[in-house]
Every structure is written in structure tokens, then in C-alpha cells.
Amino acid sequence: MKRTLEEQRIDFSNQKFLATPLAGLIVWTIIGLIGIFFSDFVAVWSIFIGTGSIVYFALFLSKFTGENFLNKSKPKNEFDKLFFFTVAQAVMVYAIAIPFFLVDYSSLPLTVGILTGLMWLPFSWIINHWVGIFHTLTRTILVLSLWYLLPEYRFSAIPFGIVLIYLVTILILKNRKKVEKELSTTTPLK
Numbered sequence: 001m002k003r004t005l006e007e008q009r010i011d012f013s014n015q016k017f018l019a020t021p022l023a024g025l026i027v028w029t030i031i032g033l034i035g036i037f038f039s040d041f042v043a044v045w046s047i048f049i050g051t052g053s054i055v056y057f058a059l060f061l062s063k064f065t066g067e068n069f070l071n072k073s074k075p076k077n078e079f080d081k082l083f084f085f086t087v088a089q090a091v092m093v094y095a096i097a098i099p100f101f102l103v104d105y106s107s108l109p110l111t112v113g114i115l116t117g118l119m120w121l122p123f124s125w126i127i128n129h130w131v132g133i134f135h136t137l138t139r140t141i142l143v144l145s146l147w148y149l150l151p152e153y154r155f156s157a158i159p160f161g162i163v164l165i166y167l168v169t170i171l172i173l174k175n176r177k178k179v180e181k182e183l184s185t186t187t188p189l190k
Contacts, residue, residue: 001039008077008078008079009079009126009128011077011079012077012079012080012083012126012127012147013127013128013129014177015067015128016065016066016067016173016174017060017062017067017127018056018065018067018173018174019058019059019062019065019067019069020054020055020171021166021169021170021173022058022061022065022170023054023057023058023060023061024132024161024162024166025166025167025170026051026052027051027053027054027057027162028050028159028162028166029159029160029163030046030189031043031046031047031050031051031155031159032048032155032156032159032160032163033156034046034155034157035067035109035153035154035156036156037157040080040105040106040155043108043155044101044105044108044155047109047112047155048108051112051116052091053088054116055087055091058140061138064182067144069124070101079126082122082126083123083126086119086122086123088120088179089118089119090115090116090117090118090119093111093115093118096111096115097112098110106151106154106155109143109147109154109155109158109159109160110143110144110147110154113139113143113161113162114139114140114143114144114160114161117135117136117139117140117143117162117165118136120132120133120136120139120169121133121136122136123173124136129176131169131172131173131176134159134168134169134172136163136167138168139161139165140166142161142162142165143158143161146158146161
């Protein structure tokens with residue numbers, strides 16, 4: 001039975017969406033800790049390796065969050081495919097980050113921090129919710145601000161700023177259905 005795009009979108013939107021932000025939160029926390037306790041050389045490699053592994057870590061975590069991204073028995077959904085394209089887009093931004101990194105290695109937390117967060121913008125459109133817009137805009141503004149305000153702490157302040165955004169994003173995602181239900185049951189004043 002072929003489902004319409006709108007039916008697939010509703011089905012996709014009903015997911016929890018916790019595995020990916022949890023993976024990002026954990027990885028960026030580790031990157032921030034490495035930025036505090038290790039050399040910039042090690043911090044650079046933690047950003048490359050850590051952010052490159054978020055998608056794989058999310059695939060693993062999805063088994064525990066009930067999302068199970070690799071479940072072959074669930075019906076095909078075009079929005080799952082679109083979401084994975086946004087993940088691929090986030091990986092491809094290293095083509096921008098690496099040349100800047102080669103000129104100024106301290107640009108890496110800025111470029112990777114902002115560019116990999118851009119995948120949240122189309123996610124907002126897919127699920128028809130503002131959480132992705134919040135995540136992308138807040139993350140961009142915070143990362144850019146921290147990069148300018150705390151140049152000596154770029155390898156720790158920026159990752160922990162991203163962790164903060166992930167914490168708020170996860171809270172929004174966890175409460176999204178409850179808030180939508182409450183809003184739909186309230187009647188507007190006449």
C-alpha cells in the first residue's frame with residue numbers, strides 16, 4: 001500500500017528524535033573535555049573524529065531510544081531518506097571547514113560547530129516544528145559569539161555551548177508532543 005507524502009511526513013514527525021541529539025550531546029561533551037585537558041593538537045583530532053562519528057553513535061543509540069534507525073521491517077518513508085541526506089550534507093561541510101582549518105587551526109570549532117548544525121533547519125520543515133530553527137539559529141549565534149569573545153578557550157567553550165543547545169533541544173523534543181496536545185485541547189477565548 002503506497003502512502004502519500006503527507007502520511008509519511010506525519011509518520012516521520014511522530015518519532016522521538018532523541019538518538020541523534022543525544023549522540024551529539026555526548027560527543028560534543030567529550031570534545032569539550034578534551035579541549036580543557038589536552039593540547040590543541042589532540043582537541044583538533046577530537047573534533048574531526050568525534051563529529052564524524054556522531055551519525056554512527058546515533059545509529060547505535062537509536063536501538064535504546066526505541067527509534068532503531070536500521071529497522072528494515074518498518075515501512076519505507078521518504079522523510080527518513082531526506083533526513084539522511086541532511087546528515088550527509090553535514091558531513092560534506094568539512095570541505096569548507098578543512099581549508100579554513102589549514103589557514104587557522106582555531107577556526108575548526110567555529111566552522112564545524114556551525115556548519116554541522118545546519119542540518120537542523122530542514123529538520124524543522126520536515127517535522128513542521130520550530131525546534132530545528134531554534135537549534136540552528138541559537139547554535140550559530142552562540143558559536144560565533146564564543147569564538148570572538150573567548151579566543152583562548154575556543155576548543156572548550158564552543159563545544160560546551162553546543163552541549164547547552166543540545167540539552168535545550170532534547171528537552172523541547174521530549175516535551176513536543178505533550179505541548180502540542182495541550183495546545184490542541186485548549187480552546188481560544190472568543
